[in-house]
Amino acid sequence: MTTEHDIARPGAATGPLSGRSPRRARVLGRAAARLAFLGPGVGYLIVLLIVPLALLLSYTIFRRGRFGGVVYETTGENFSRLVDPLYLDVFLGSIQTAAITTLAALLLGYPTAYAIARLPRRWKTIALVAVVLPFWTNFLIRVYAWVILLSGPGLVNEALTGIGLIDEPLELLYNQGTIVTGLLYSYLPLMVLPLYAAIERLDPQLREASANLGARPARTFWSVTLPLSMPGVLTGCMFVFVPCLGNFVIPEILGGGRSIMVGNLIRDQFLKARDWPFGATLALAVIAALVVLLFLQAWASRVYGGTGERRA
Amino acid sequence: MRRPGLLYVPFWATYVFLYTPIVVLVVMSFNAGDSPYTFEGASLKWYGELAGDATVRQGLVNTLIVAAGSTVLSTVLGTLLAVGMARYSRSRLLDAFGLLPAVLPDLVLAIALLVFYAAVQMTLGLHSVIMAHVVFGMAFVAAVVRTRLSHADTSLEEASRDLGATPLATFTRITLPTLAPGIVAGALLAFTLSIDEFVIAFFTAAPTEPTLPIVIYSMVRFGVTPEINALATILLAVSFTVVIVAQRMTRLTESFR
Structure with a gap:
């Protein structure tokens, strides 16, 4: 993060890393920030909300298992x-x-x-x-x-x-x-x-x-x-x-x-x-x-x- | 020309309706007799009974563990999500997605998680309840923090960025302190919701490790004992105190703004 910090500061753009323009670094920084902020929450919701809901809804077309759960044979019975x-x-x-x-x-x-x-x-x-x-x-x-x-x-x-x-x-x-x-x-x-x-x-x-x-x-x-x-x-x-x-x-x-x-x-x-x-x-x-x-x-x-x- | 007289009939009816059962519960908790219906003199007998009830105590401990764990996770994830949605995304779909756990019926979320835990063969326990509570806790924290964000002045963040601060520095030095009251409010909400949550815990907890609402549910189902009244009175007293203190605190912080 410290290197990004230096790049993003206009004065520091002439430093050793000046090959990358400050603007590009800022765009990269923004993308990284986006991932850091949204990633954990969205990831959590995908694994523990979207996947379970999708799994539950997929069960509607399958047969029941004998002791709970499902048998993966499709049926319209439900x-x-x-x-x-x-x-x-x-x-x-x-x-x-x-x-x-x-x-x-x-x-x-x-x-x-x-x-x-x-x-x-x-x-x-x-x-x-x-x-x-x-x-x-x-x-x-x-x-x-x-x-x-x-x-x-x-x-x-x-x-x-x-x-x-x-x-x-x-x-x-x-x-x-x-x-x-x-x-x-x-x-x-x-x-x-x-x-x-x-x-x-x-x-x-x-x-x-x-x-x-x-x-x-x-x-x-x-x-x-x-x-x-x-x-x-x-x-x-x-x-x-x-x-x-x-x-x-x-x-x-x-x-x-x-x-x-x-x-x-x-x-x-x-x-x-x-x-x-x-x-x-x-x-x-x-x-x-x-x-x-x-x-x-x-x-x-x-x-x-x-x-x-x-x-x- | 105002004739509010008639209007106040349903107004008072609402309060009588809301508070009669509560008054009855509290009065009956001090009953000396065994009947839950007739008052036979005052005593603290049922409170003593309750204090010696190991199931209730264990339920309370479990509930506090679940509430604390899920609140910490919900607060961190929810705050990040709120800031990310407000500052780094313009997606309406993402907004709807973030609110989904708060509007989905609890029963649907409960069975979806039960099915999921079974499919990945995860053993149930307090951890599975914590993970489940984070799903809706995060959504509520994110919603509360976002309201705070929408009122927040963005010029400070812009100034910070223009002066060359990294997103991380801007977040920790500017955004986080501005959002602190919202984050605290969100965390309190997540904690309260988790403590009182029954349906999702009922489906995702192990039978050997019930939370307090599950213990209360089995007490209520298997017979009416005045011990529940004593428990109810204590819980009422705690919730009322927390709500009133929270109310005072928000008024205090508002007056300082």
Whole structure:
């Protein structure tokens, strides 16, 4: 490096190595720097991300081995099993559960983010930190808390019988609603944050202009605020939908094995049934669903592309 | 004309929703009785039980080893990658590539790595979890450092280069000190994510060397014991302290800028 150092310094170009021009040395130095900075990270990601993903996806066309792993004989069997009603129902059910959760998060998260954005500066920070705080605690324990809350003798049943709404404890655990509650609880902060960022950025003058032109608050919301905060809505929906779709822990703890999602199927193919090729095919289906969604999101965000930001 | 009253119903509902389970966990951890549902007087019984639990202790040690190892590697690789992407490349493809591990569902990354480890016949252990955590840790560090880079003033680096400094000297004397807060923030993020990570660890750890989230998972699956509440309360207290201290620190460093 010291020789390069000398060459790169204009004054040193007349030294013993002056056969190479300083400019060429600089280009070489840049190439070396490029390699030094990008090489390790890119290399690591190629070996431990791209190769494993490629390997996993290649398994979709092979037969299962008897004790796990694969036999390298091509087959279309994995894909035809994918449309078996047994698996298709679980897959579509997972998309439904993830979609319901995303919608619920949007309905609860939007007014929350809107209210936070209108708080005085000091309270804004506190309210935002309070939204994120539960997110930084162990995910499994947060889910487990709902088992305590929703079980037969749990707090929710206690409260409902206490105020006389019900006589018998309800069976609140182990159904789709419970899973949605757990997913919503786990990922709601991921909806609130991008929504807050989008709403906070809006120019308040636009709302005022709308009101001055005679629009009612509802009209202003539907024709000004909501369309302009659409990028935040889309980001938030992606942030919630993606981790919901592949989840297997929440359905297991709160679904009690009775309601399962595609994540549970994938987990079982790898750890119980030892049918890796079919597990890989299910994973490919999840990735495909997410890619379609990403394209939809990219398209929608172009339609609603960034306007209405507060000007400096 | 503002009528925020109605707006504050979902606002408060969100906070009640987020904090009720946490309050219940904390209160129940001090329960003297054996039931996880009814409070029968205050005691520290379950904390004592927890302190004597060797599985939990071993899980905690394993988690700290994994988090420390993966954080160091993620920070070095992620910082280099961020600087390289911002200063020595204009490839959009590379940008997307660097973010991929952060957006890929954890389950997909987990099974891909399991398949890969099996194919190269690597024995599983703490090292395989560390290697797996670096994949996403690096992406998050790179993302955080890049945000810092995009705000950084490039004129100092240019001046350094114009005065004849090598890329290495420019990096260590100018870029690195400017980026220090971003690197620290990225490292903290990688550490926190690794400590709490369950799915990838579940697939890439050896059954004999579980991390704490894996231990918690088996506790939760095989029955509800108030000992989990005590563990939850301690973890909550630690995370809350870390988050609040971090918040204070960023506010402090921001006020100095």
